[in-house]
Amino acid sequence: MVTGFLAFIVGFIVIWVISSVSVYLTARIINVSVPFLRVLVVTLIADIVSFIIIFVTTAGSLFALNFVILIIGLVIGFIISLAIYKYLFNISWTKTFLMLIIAGVIDLGILLILLLILAAVGYLALGSAFSSLQAAP
Secondary structure, three states: OHHHHHHHHHHHHHHHHHHHHHHHHHHHHOOOOOOHHHHHHHHHHHHHHHHHHHHHHHHOOOOOOOHHHHHHHHHHHHHHHHHHHHHHHOOOHHHHHHHHHHHHHHHHHHHHHHHHHHHHHHHHHHHHHHOOOOOOO
């Protein structure tokens, strides 16, 4: 149980930093000048609020496996994240929407690269673990 909680915390921190870097890069792309520390704080606030919203909207439907409620929770979380970024960065709705979409694409790219790296490391580890096995005569 402690290992699962520790893995959850480490995973949250890794995803938080990755999303903060992508939001910072996107802000630079669309000419929004914000310091990285502010991006870290705003991203943390938006992630926590979105997690709570999605958890609350889907908690009742976990046993029913209602896909529509999950989508509604994700949309509500996205809209609240839009409002958080808009007001804490003091930018327009259009720039905020564009920033979150581009940051999402950058997040996806970074996470896919990490997935490929982890898959390659796993393949190498498993390959070396089974390389000493020989077929029976």
